[in-house]
Amino acid sequence: MTDTGTIFKIKVTLQGIEPPIWRSFQIQSHKxxxxxxxxxxxxxxxxxxxLYAFTQGGRYYGDPDDFEDLEAIDARTIRLDQVIDGKGSELNYEYDFGDYWQHELVLEEIVKAGPGRTYPICLDGNGACPPEDCGGTSGYERLVEALRDPHHDDHIDMWLWVGDNYDPEAFDVDRVNEILSRGRNVVSFSLRQGQYLAFIHNFTQTNGHPPSTGDMMRHFGVTRSSVSNMMTALEGLGFIDRIPYQPKTVRVLVPPEELPELD
Structure with missing residues (x-):
């Protein structure tokens, strides 16, 4: 939104990864x-x-319903400028209590909003975000190692899981700002993920039921574990849903017009 108030320039850095994955962005201080x-x-x-939580000085901020053993302050009731209010102020952001991604936020600059300027806005960054559910920092390191070594035992499975256009070093600030301008977190699928989605959709339309794991193995020429990894990834990203442990129940949630054409 357009704002004429106080703007915080914040740098967020994902902890425990080298080279660092970071972003610099501006956001209204009253958020x-x-x-x-x-x-x-x-x-x-x-x-x-x-789930997520912000932590600072022993205090937890998040959704109180998500914390059974801790007293968490409702994140919706606390303004940003109530927890960081001076240059150099820090705040910790935890995301996914299984993979346990730790982010350090540092307030780098306090400015006035420019006339007609829209916030939040991303200014710069480095490195692609790790894939969801990859196992935290150690799992991410193993993933990158496997992707970079064509002879690695897990190279093909990892490549199929993340897609052939995943680049750990990539960052597109324009894409981030496109997402921010829509006011929601829009996730795009990789070329390989799109091929799976299109195959599932087309197979279902033609046969009256979704494909089995065997159908996908034969079509793509891959192993059962590769198909399983891909289905887990697509489900985690919200591109499909299915009934656990029941075959031929997968359903594509992406609009057909957004799917690629299969050769």
Whole structure:
């Protein structure tokens, strides 16, 4: 939205990864912490599929219903400028309590909004966001190692899981700002993921039921574990849904007009 108030320039860095994955962005100081969470999901490239919390000085901010053993302050009731209010102020952001992604936020600059300027806005960054559910920093390191080594035992499976256009070093600030301008976290699928989605859709339209794992193995010439990894990834990203442990129940949630054409 357009704002004429105080603007915070913040740098967020994902901890435990080298080279660093970071983003620099501007956001209105009056935004609440849940809105900050939504902005962080967009600028980093996460899919908002897991729980989160902000921590500072022993205090937890998030959704109180998500914390059974801790007293968490409702993130929707706390403004950003109530927890960081001076240059150099820090705030910790935890995302996915299984993979345990830790982000350090540092307030770098306080400015006045420019006339007609729209916020939040991403200014710069480095590195692609790790794939969801890849196993935290250690799992991410193994993933990158497998992708970079064609002779690695897991190279093909990892390549099929993340898609052939995943580049750990890639960052597109224009794409991030496109997502921010829509006011929601929009996730795009890779070429390989799109091929699976299109095949499932076309197979279902032609045969009156979704394909089995065997149908996908034969079509793509891959192993059962490769298909399983791909289905898990697509489901985690919200592109499909299915009934667990029941064959031929997969359903594509992406509009048909957004799917690629198969050769």
């Amino acid at each position: 609440n912490l849940h809105e900050l969470h939504q902005t962080l999901q967009a600028v980093m490239g996460w899919t908002d599929s897991h």
